Amino acid sequence: MSSAPLPRPAVPPDWPRRVARAFSRAAPDYARLAGAQHTMGMRLWSRLPDRAEDILDLGCGPGHWSARLAERYAPAGRVIGLDLATGMLEVARQDQGAAARVSWLCADAGALPLASASLDLIFSNLAIQWCPDLDAVLAELHRTLRPGGQALINTLAPGTLVEVAHAWARPEAPAALLDFCGRDRHLSATRLAGFRQVTVTASQPRFHYPDLASVMASIKGIGAQTARPGARLTRADLARARQRYEALREPEGLPVTYQLLSLELER
Numbered sequence: 639m640s641s642a643p644l645p646r647p648a649v650p651p652d653w654p655r656r657v658a659r660a661f662s663r664a665a666p667d668y669a670r671l672a673g674a675q676h677t678m679g680m681r682l683w684s685r686l687p688d689r690a691e692d693i694l695d696l697g698c699g700p701g702h703w704s705a706r707l708a709e710r711y712a713p714a715g716r717v718i719g720l721d722l723a724t725g726m727l728e729v730a731r732q733d734q735g736a737a738a739r740v741s742w743l744c745a746d747a748g749a750l751p752l753a754s755a756s757l758d759l760i761f762s763n764l765a766i767q768w769c770p771d772l773d774a775v776l777a778e779l780h781r782t783l784r785p786g787g788q789a790l791i792n793t794l795a796p797g798t799l800v801e802v803a804h805a806w807a808r809p810e811a812p813a814a815l816l817d818f819c820g821r822d823r824h825l826s827a828t829r830l831a832g833f834r835q836v837t838v839t840a841s842q843p844r845f846h847y848p849d850l851a852s853v854m855a856s857i858k859g860i861g862a863q864t865a866r867p868g869a870r871l872t873r874a875d876l877a878r879a880r881q882r883y884e885a886l887r888e889p890e891g892l893p894v895t896y897q898l899l900s901l902e903l904e905r
Contacts, residue, residue: 654722654746657768661699662725664858668700669733671856674845678898679703679763681841682792685902686710690759693717694782696747696791697765701730701740707761708739718752720745722768748774752782760789767794767818776831776903783905789833794818795840795897802853802894805883806875821899828903835904843898846891850880853892 661668683706691714695704698719708717717740721727727742734740745751747762747769760779769775779789796818819827821838828836847853883892 653770658723661721661723665700665723665725665729668726668729669702672699674843674856674894674896675764676702677845678792678843678896681898682761682763682790682900685790685900686761687759687788690788691715692757692784693759693761694750694752694757695719695740696760696762696779697721697768698730698742699723699726699765701726701734701742703761703763704730704740705734712739715739717741718743720747720750721765722746748778750778750782754781755784757782758784758787760787760791762789762791762793764792764794766791772819772823772827773830776827776833779903780831780833780905785905787905789901789903789905791899791901791903793824793899793901795820795899797897798895799857800895801883801886801892802857804886805850805879807879807882818897824899824901828901833903833905835902837902839900839902841898841900842895844893844895846888846893848891850876850883850892853883853894856894 664671683703690711693707693711693715695701695707695717698704698721701719704717704719708715711717719727719730719734719740720743721730722744724744727744730740730742743751747766748771760783766772766775783789798818821840824838825836828838845856847856886893
């Protein structure tokens with residue numbers, strides 16, 4: 639039996655443009671609404687190596703982690719904050735400024751405009767799940783890392799936002815997410831890319847919100863939603879979704895569960 643990875647389901651040809659547009663629109667509110675994303679990023683932060691000079695923050699968003707990486711590895715650290723969404727980079731430049739010692743770059747993770755063997759560390763918190771070609775992304779990470787370099791990645795697996803899917807329970811539900819890859823698929827892609835050491839850890843962080851509007855704001859407000867052409871929600875749709883979600887309410891509020899994969903890769 640062949641060990642070649644199965645291809646990812648087909649995605650719309652304009653997917654990168656839709657993702658970039660959604661995250662650009664969300665950029666002004668991202669920092670305020672990304673509490674869950676920040677919490678998950680802190681898990682990755684605790685795994686950072688002691689030393690690194692040339693660093694890439696892949697999918698940097700408004701630049702929070704880029705600035706922290708520059709501070710963490712000062713004075714020698716040189717950080718590139720890279721994102722597909724120009725709106726995110728505009729906010730990053732405005733909020734982080736030159737003092738963060740970060741250069742900002744708009745590019746696709748599957749085709750990095752960086753020299754081979756030019757990086758010591760790649761940090762990526764909840765970005766690569768939006769990339770339709772996982773093999774291409776991991777191949778690029780391997781190519782741009784120096785021997786012994788590390789990539790620390792948080793990404794999402796199937797079952798993420800299961801409560802949201804249950805509440806809407808219809809194909810045109812507003813959380814129009816790309817099909818996520820599971821742990822085995824990520825392991826296959828890392829081996830295909832040629833990484834020498836690979837650790838993939840799965841966890842299920844859960845967050846709570848007071849109502850459906852807050853749940854949806856936490857998704858839409860960070861850009862994690864792309865509009866499906868022709869989708870129109872009625873008041874009846876909204877009332878039905880609210881009722882279904884309320885049936886899941888816990889003492890802390892309405893639950894939102896992420897299936898988190900944390901990858902530690904060494905070239």
